[in-house]
Amino acid sequence: MAATAGAPPATEREHEEQDANLPTLSDVRAAAARIAPYLRPTPILSSRSLSALVSERLGFPVELRFKCEIFQRGGAFKARGAVNAVFALSDEEAARGVVTHSSGNHAAALALAASLRGIPAYIVIPRTAPECKLRATQDAYGGKVFLCEPTLAARESAAQKLQQETGAAFIPPYDHKLVAAGQGTLALEMLTQEDGEKDGGDGNAPLDALVVPVSGGGMLSGCAVAARGLRGSSIAVIGAEPKGENGVADAKQCLESGQLIKGLEKTQTIADGLQANLGPRVTWPVIRRNVDGVLTCAEHDLVEGMRLVAERMKLVVEPSGACGLACLVGGDGGDGFGRLAERHPALKAAVDRAKRGEGAVRIGVVLCGGNVDMEWFRPEWWKVAAA
Amino acid sequence: MAATAGAPPATEREHEEQDANLPTLSDVRAAAARIAPYLRPTPILSSRSLSALVSERLGFPVELRFKCEIFQRGGAFKARGAVNAVFALSDEEAARGVVTHSSGNHAAALALAASLRGIPAYIVIPRTAPECKLRATQDAYGGKVFLCEPTLAARESAAQKLQQETGAAFIPPYDHKLVAAGQGTLALEMLTQEDGEKDGGDGNAPLDALVVPVSGGGMLSGCAVAARGLRGSSIAVIGAEPKGENGVADAKQCLESGQLIKGLEKTQTIADGLQANLGPRVTWPVIRRNVDGVLTCAEHDLVEGMRLVAERMKLVVEPSGACGLACLVGGDGGDGFGRLAERHPALKAAVDRAKRGEGAVRIGVVLCGGNVDMEWFRPEWWKVAAA
Numbered sequence: 001m002a003a004t005a006g007a008p009p010a011t012e013r014e015h016e017e018q019d020a021n022l023p024t025l026s027d028v029r030a031a032a033a034r035i036a037p038y039l040r041p042t043p044i045l046s047s048r049s050l051s052a053l054v055s056e057r058l059g060f061p062v063e064l065r066f067k068c069e070i071f072q073r074g075g076a077f078k079a080r081g082a083v084n085a086v087f088a089l090s091d092e093e094a095a096r097g098v099v100t101h102s103s104g105n106h107a108a109a110l111a112l113a114a115s116l117r118g119i120p121a122y123i124v125i126p127r128t129a130p131e132c133k134l135r136a137t138q139d140a141y142g143g144k145v146f147l148c149e150p151t152l153a154a155r156e157s158a159a160q161k162l163q164q165e166t167g168a169a170f171i172p173p174y175d176h177k178l179v180a181a182g183q184g185t186l187a188l189e190m191l192t193q194e195d196g197e198k199d200g201g202d203g204n205a206p207l208d209a210l211v212v213p214v215s216g217g218g219m220l221s222g223c224a225v226a227a228r229g230l231r232g233s234s235i236a237v238i239g240a241e242p243k244g245e246n247g248v249a250d251a252k253q254c255l256e257s258g259q260l261i262k263g264l265e266k267t268q269t270i271a272d273g274l275q276a277n278l279g280p281r282v283t284w285p286v287i288r289r290n291v292d293g294v295l296t297c298a299e300h301d302l303v304e305g306m307r308l309v310a311e312r313m314k315l316v317v318e319p320s321g322a323c324g325l326a327c328l329v330g331g332d333g334g335d336g337f338g339r340l341a342e343r344h345p346a347l348k349a350a351v352d353r354a355k356r357g358e359g360a361v362r363i364g365v366v367l368c369g370g371n372v373d374m375e376w377f378r379p380e381w382w383k384v385a386a387a
Numbered sequence: 388m389a390a391t392a393g394a395p396p397a398t399e400r401e402h403e404e405q406d407a408n409l410p411t412l413s414d415v416r417a418a419a420a421r422i423a424p425y426l427r428p429t430p431i432l433s434s435r436s437l438s439a440l441v442s443e444r445l446g447f448p449v450e451l452r453f454k455c456e457i458f459q460r461g462g463a464f465k466a467r468g469a470v471n472a473v474f475a476l477s478d479e480e481a482a483r484g485v486v487t488h489s490s491g492n493h494a495a496a497l498a499l500a501a502s503l504r505g506i507p508a509y510i511v512i513p514r515t516a517p518e519c520k521l522r523a524t525q526d527a528y529g530g531k532v533f534l535c536e537p538t539l540a541a542r543e544s545a546a547q548k549l550q551q552e553t554g555a556a557f558i559p560p561y562d563h564k565l566v567a568a569g570q571g572t573l574a575l576e577m578l579t580q581e582d583g584e585k586d587g588g589d590g591n592a593p594l595d596a597l598v599v600p601v602s603g604g605g606m607l608s609g610c611a612v613a614a615r616g617l618r619g620s621s622i623a624v625i626g627a628e629p630k631g632e633n634g635v636a637d638a639k640q641c642l643e644s645g646q647l648i649k650g651l652e653k654t655q656t657i658a659d660g661l662q663a664n665l666g667p668r669v670t671w672p673v674i675r676r677n678v679d680g681v682l683t684c685a686e687h688d689l690v691e692g693m694r695l696v697a698e699r700m701k702l703v704v705e706p707s708g709a710c711g712l713a714c715l716v717g718g719d720g721g722d723g724f725g726r727l728a729e730r731h732p733a734l735k736a737a738v739d740r741a742k743r744g745e746g747a748v749r750i751g752v753v754l755c756g757g758n759v760d761m762e763w764f765r766p767e768w769w770k771v772a773a774a
Contacts, residue, residue: 043430045458049527070701071432132698140436311519314457314757316701370701 022286023222025229027181028188031084035182038083038116041189042071044364049312051360054328058337060351061360064325065207067190070317070370074136076273077186077219077368078109078173084182085171086113094119097168101125101148101155103272104133105369106173111136111143122168124158126150130272130373152266174218175279180286184222187212190364191230207235208350210364213323214239214251214294215267216276217283219368224290236347238340239287239294240327242269242302242319250277251287252294260284271302273320273369292347293340297323297331304330309367318372324365409673410609412616414568415575418471422569425470425503428576429458431751436699438747441715445724447738448747451715452594454577457704457757461523463660464573464606464755465496465560471569472558473500481506484555488512488535488542490659491520492756493560498523498530509555511545513537517659517760539653561605562666567673571609574599577751578617594622595737597751600710601626601638601681602654603663604670606755611677623734625727626674626681627714629656629689629706637664638674639681647671658689660707660756679734680727684710684718691717696754705759711752 045066055062069077086098097120100110107123114121121143125134128150137143146162148154163170171179187210210227214220217239224237243249244267254260266275278284297305305322308329309315328337341347347361354361432453442449456464473485484507487497494510501508508530512521515537524530533549535541550557559566574597597614601607604626611624630636631654641647653662665671684692692709695716696702715724728734734748741748 075701310703314462314703316697316703 021177021282023177023181023184023225023282025225027177028184028222028226028229031080031178031181032185032188034087035080035083035185038087039073039079041193042068042186044068044190044193045313045315047313050308050325053308054325054363055360057329058361060354061357062354063360063362064328065190065362065364066313067186067364067366068315069186069366069368070315070321074105074108074112074141075369075371076105076109076318076321077183077366078105079112080185081174081176081179081182081218081222082106082109082113082171083116084185085176085178086110086117086119088178089169093169097122097166098171099123099159099162099166099168100171100173101159102173103150103275104129104137105273105371107143107145108133108136108141108371110171111138111141114143115141120144120166120168122146122162122166124148124155124162126155130371132371132373136371172279174216174276175281175283176218177282180218180222180282181225182222183219184224184226186219186366187223187226188230190366191227191235206231207362207364208347209236209238209361210366211238211240211295211324211327212366213274213320213368214241214278214287215274215320217251217278217287219366220251220291221283221286223366224286228290233344234346236292236340236344237290239291240324241294241296242267242271242274242323242326243296243298243331244269245299248277249294249296252296254278254284255287255291255294258288269302269319270299271319271323273318274323292344293336295327295331295336295340297326301326301330306372315367316370316372317367318369321367321369324367328363328365408564408669410564410568410571410612410669412612414564415571415609415613415616418467418565418568419572419575421474422467422470422572425474426460426466428580429455429573431455431577431580432700432702434700437695437712440695441712441750442747444716445748447741448744449741450747450749451712452577452749452751453700454573454751454753455702456573456753456755457702457708461492461495461499461528462756462758463492463496463705463708464570464753465492466499467572468561468563468566468569468605468609469493469496469500469558470503471572472563472565473497473504473506475565476556480556484509484553485558486510486546486549486553486555487558487560488546489560490537490662491516491524492660492758494530494532495520495523495528495758497558498525498528501530502528507531507553507555509533509549509553511535511542511549513542517758519758519760523758559666561603561663562668562670563605564669567605567609567669568612569609570606571611571613573606573753574610574613575617577753578614578622593618594749594751595734596623596625596748597753598625598627598682598711598714599753600661600707600755601628601665601674602661602707604638604665604674606753607638607678608670608673610753611673615677620731621733623679623727623731624677626678627711628681628683629654629658629661629710629713630683630685630718631656632686635664636681636683639683641665641671642674642678642681645675656689656706657686658706658710660705661710679731680723682714682718682723682727684713688713688717693759702754703757703759704754705756708754708756711754715750715752
């Protein structure tokens with residue numbers, strides 16, 4: 001690790017290079033302007049009964065505000081990053097099309113973004129992806145779909161082959177500056193819609209915490225950059241992740257150990273959108289610096305979350321979409337949130353105020369997607385949740 | 388039918404008395420002011436894919452705008468009428484409480500309205516009502532629930548007994564001026580939100596038709612009065628009703644024959660909120676004069692409607708709530724709508740314009756309720772729809 005005279009040390013050089021790859025609040029704002037002609041802001045809804053339920057579980061008054069990315073075009077937040085990345089291409093690059101591999105929502109989102117720009121999209125999808133996501137990619141948005149085996153190696157090699165054949169630009173599902181910046185626009189909306197906090201404005205009843213599902217980390221890193229840029233350390237940014245049948249919960253492991261743990265299995269979970277691990281280029285470096293903690297939940301918590309959102313809010317969310325709520329009502333929600341608040345001065349102050357009866361802790365929760373095959377709305381799941 | 392000298396003929400006298408019982412646009416406006424402190428306007432959402440689907444079925448371009456009463460307090464439109472009726476009571480009347488019989492949504496709505504005013508609600512519910520509606524009435528809103536056999540006679544006699552014992556005011560589920568006027572506020576919102584048509588304003592891209600589910604007719608009559616008052620004959624007001632297993636479709640029968648047909652069976656349908664027949668005092672007289680036609684649908688259309696709303700809009704609707712869309716995508720939708728347009732000059736003009744490629748026919752559809760037991764979201768239903 002000794003520095004060579006006349007040049008910055010290798011680690012510093014790497015750090016600088018890495019920094020240029022990382023999105024900033026300016027990138028999120030630029031993304032918001034770039035996607036505005038194509039994607040409208042999604043609504044923020046509340047639910048008295050779910051706020052009451054989470055208040056009971058956490059032990060102090062809470063007001064939940066749900067960012068409804070289920071109403072985003074394509075039924076998930078993914079259109080934000082894909083449209084940002086596709087419309088940032090030069091005309092020459094764009095003409096050759098775009099290529100990716102994805103288990104579903106990014107696939108449909110990239111096909112949608114490409115169709116909006118009028119260019120081809122080549123999409124590698126594992127055979128096990130939900131039927132509704134496959135249909136959306138191919139039938140609704142005209143993506144050219146190539147099915148592959150459900151392993152990362154098979155996905156990557158199929159995408160690489162397509163890229164070589166077509167010259168299309170590879171737009172990865174999450175570990176990419178423009179994709180992460182695009183996803184961050186949902187937090188920008190949430191904090192400006194929610195807070196009345198326009199550029200330089202004062203803010204009004206701001207959120208104390210933002211709970212964002214994490215898989216590869218595109219959404220969490222983009223949202224963290226936006227929240228940190230707008231609110232500094234006055235807001236807690238919290239990831240939400242399923243433990244999975246195999247107990248991986250890689251984002252939590254990485255954040256607690258302070259390093260990107262390589263070679264972890266992918267998470268085995270019904271949340272097909274939350275199986276990936278953090279990316280080394282963009283998402284882990286951003287999350288390491290800007291995320292305050294990760295809450296986890298069990299599989300039955302995801303089902304209970306879906307059921308609660310359907311029953312109390314009349315909204316359809318996919319298992320991934322329910323993960324934020326699932327981590328608050330079940331999982332390590334109560335304890336986990338409390339421990340996290342102990343380490344975060346602004347959140348701790350909000351919790352203490354709430355415990356004294358001076359208002360509620362305001363928590364933003366992202367309902368990030370609603371693309372669930374309808375036959376998944378099945379009674380067996382509700383039974384799992386009730387057990 | 389001969390007139391007695393010196394007095395108006397009996398039929399005229401009846402007519403006048405009846406008229407005083409009927410809601411007007413003024414009553415709907417008064418209801419809107421009365422409920423405003425307690426109930427917020429519900430959002431109006433659109434769906435590209437459902438508009439495209441209905442356009443294909445009807446044979447001309449259509450733009451659907453969905454009034455989301457699923458987001459109303461209590462999960463259905465019923466809170467509007469109940470809050471209007473409860474807050475119109477004098478303090479003395481209110482102190483003795485309110486009583487009703489209902490298969491579900493009116494029960495919960497009246498319990499909610501009574502809890503908002505801080506008075507007791509005595510609610511007779513048939514044993515066959517969905518569990519979620521029973522729980523909402525009793526647990527969420529503190530109504531005093533009395534279960535009875537699922538017949539109209541049993542419901543009425545139980546409610547009458549409670550009324551005699553307590554002196555509570557009877558608030559019927561639909562055949563009541565204040566209840567109908569309250570439900571009409573949803574159309575008032577829809578036409579003013581939708582049209583930019585404020586009192587005396589010009590209107591901007593107004594709806595050509597409004598499709599409202601009909602059972603006892605409280606919602607349809609209230610909406611018809613509001614639409615007629617605001618828009619005269621420039622909007623078509625259309626009921627939507629399931630044929631039911633027993634093929635009753637009483638609103639359609641009554642409207643086509645021009646008279647209230649008595650002694651019809653109640654509709655046997657999975658839409659537990661659409662089993663009643665039109666009321667003689669308020670709803671039939673209003674509907675007879677103000678409604679342009681009724682579309683019907685089969686049971687499997689209701690399931691298909693629920694599935695489409697869940698899949699394409701990410702919203703949970705109960706079978707009754709899906710009825711408007713079900714009558715457009717299935718049932719006698721295509722033919723029925725076309726025949727109806729032939730008889731309605733303004734709607735016919737809009738259809739002709741759309742067929743010439745000059746814009747779309749704008750149809751408002753009320754998603755009137757979302758209170759479905761979660762175990763009802765079952766795969767068997769989707770299979771019924773696919774068959």
